[in-house]
Amino acid sequence: MVVCVRQKGRERAQETEIDRATDRTLAQAERLVGTVWMWIVMGSWRRWWFLSLSLLSGVLLVCSYGRVFRPPAHASTVFLRSKRANAFFLEEMLQGNLERECYEETCNYEEAREYFEDTPKTDTFWNVYVDGDQCKPNPCLHGGSCKDSIGGYTCSCTEPYHGKNCEIDISQCPTKGPFSCDHFCSPNFGSYQCSCTTGYKIHSDKRSCIPAVKHPCGRLQPTNQINIAYHVCPHNRCPWQVVFVDEAGAELCSGVILGPQAVLTSASCLYMGKKVHSMQTGASDNSVRIPLSTQLYIHNRHERGSLEDDLALVRLNEPLPYGPSVSHLCLPTKDFSENVLMSPGREGVARGPDKFRGESHGPPVLSYLKAEGCRNQVNVSQPLTNKMFCMRSQKGFCGTELTRFNKTDLKPGLTRNCSLLSGTPVVTVERGTAFLTGLLLTPPTSHGCEQTLLFTKLSRYLQWIQQRLEMTEMRMTPQMTHDPPGPYV
Known part of the structure; x- marks a missing residue:
């Protein structure tokens, strides 16, 4: 108690001393002003101008602050700062300081772990600390959260x-990649x-289609051919394609097998001037001719x-x-036909008539x-409708795989030809x-x-075709939608 009273007494004495020093400073300033006035009377204008400004600034500065020095009790607070390091063994016992260890200095994972004392929180901090927050701005689309x-x-x-950025809608059928369906989606x-499709069943992976019958439709034989034409039609013969011939064996038009x-x-x-006598089928040299019956269906709007x-x-x-x-x-x-199989630029195969077999490098x-490209390039007198489409050989006779062939590859006297019959699939x-996907018009x-x-x-x-297929498979007595005029038997 006595010490505190003495301390306060000393502070009051110091303040009194400061007040006296201030009074002495003001008295000196008054004397200087008087001196300046005497110089004015003496006519020393340059000196008066410089000194008057200097003294006036000093007087105003002293009067505005009142005190030049702070009391010792307040002045010592400037140097009061918390200890930052070198606490010896106590620093290892206390919780870490994140600002000091990781922002003012460079820290490692263990030092950050000492501060958070929690692994998930430390990992969250560390991921941002090392290379920045890559979730700002949020790259995840459609309301996805970013980590x-x-x-x-x-x-x-x-x-x-x-997807990586939630950009793929899994309710939409993928057309490519490991998650796409073999057939329909x-x-x-x-x-x-x-x-x-009919004749196949879904695999256990819920995407692949495997044969469910002995002779499924469109099943391609295993081959080492890299060319799509030879794979689809080996030796330029397609097993599902037929040719309609007259009595002399001349090929008139083509067709495709859809059922037994x-x-x-x-x-x-069927409206051709020549008599369609029989149908030739078989993808081997021992093809057979099958006499035709009068049981047929012609589209009622044709x-x-x-x-x-x-x-x-x-x-x-x-x-x-x-x-x-x-x-x-x-x-x-x-949907599968128009959006997947017939997408612009995709390739398809069409085989020519028998008389050109062996004279080309494949179908x-x-x-x-x-x-729009179809309307601009096709040369027909009738208007085109949305029930038609166009195709064109973009890179020569057999597509991209046979671009290595050129005219010197052909035998003497032979040329590539794309002669196709009406009805060619x-x-x-x-x-x-x-x-x-289509028949040649x-x-x-x-x-x-x-x-x-x-x-x-x-x-x-498709609906018209499926209905007629069901009728043929059920062995129903067919009715002719049209009775085609001409010599068809």
């Missing part, structure tokens, strides 16, 4: 999205479902000479002997064209299964490979 990591980030996506809420007793062709094929609705389905009296040389082609769904490989392969006017070809878009006639 930063060293050298990257991870998105937790909301349904139905997935149906989008659902938050997911999608794969299915297979069902062949699809163009209606204009008019003779028109390109629209140019379809006919022929029912055979006896079923075809399925095997390696004779098989049927698969029909796709409308033509054609590319699907966009609708075009085939597109998807994951080892061949699907039918207008045969090429020359044997050149660069001519744009017009096809019937069969995806717009």
Whole structure:
């Protein structure tokens, strides 16, 4: 108690001393002002101007602050700071200081762990501390949450999205990649479902399609050929394609096998002036001719000479002997055909007539064209509709795989030709299964490979085709939708 009283007494004495010093300073300032006034009287203007400003500034400074020095009790607080380091063994016992150890200095993971005393919190801090927060701004789309990591980030996506940045909607059917379906895909809420065409069943992986019958449609034989044309039609012979011939064996038009007793062709094929006598089938040299019956279906909206609705389905009296040389082609769904198989730039295969076998390097490989390109390039007198599409050989006779061939590769006297018959089917392969997409409407006017070809878009006639196929499979007594005039027997 006595010490405190003495301390306060000393502080008051010091303050009194400071007040006296201030009074002495003011008195000195007054004397200086008087001196300046005397110099003015003496006419020393330059000296008066300089000294008057200097003295006036000093007086104002002293008067404004009142005190030049702070009391010792307050002045010592400037040097009061908390200890930062060198606490010896106490520093190891106390919780770490994050600002001192990691921001004012460079810390390691263990020093950060000492501060947080929690591994998940330390990891969260450390990921940002090492290389910045890569979740700012948030790269995750569609409401996904971002978790930063060293050298990257991870998105937790909301349904139905997935992907690195939640950019993929899993309710939309993927067309490429390991999650795409072999055949058909149906989008659902938050997911999608794969299915297979007739004759196949879904695999345990829920995406692949495996044969469920002895002779499934469009099944390609294993081969080492890298060329799609030779893979689809080995030795330039397609097992699902047929040719209609007259009595002399001349090839008139073509068609495609869709069932044991069902062949699809163009209606204009049956209106030809020559008599269609029989049908030739088989993908081997020992092909057979099958006499035709009068049981057929012609599309009820087709008019003779028109390109629209140019379809006919022929029912055979006896079923075809399925095997390696004779098989049927698969029909796709409308969505699968138009959005996957017939996407612009994708390739399909069409085979020419028998008389050109062996005279070329394989069946033509054609590319699907966009609708506007079709209208600009095809040369027909009738208007085009959305039930038609165009194809064109973009890189020569057999597509991209045979660009190594040139004119010097051909035997003397032989040329590449793309001669195709009316009703020739075009085939597109998807994951080892061949699907039918169209029938040729207008045969090429020359044997050149660069001519744009017009096809019937069969995806717009699937219901009509399926109904007739069911009738042939049920062995119902068929009715002719049209009785085609002409010499057809």
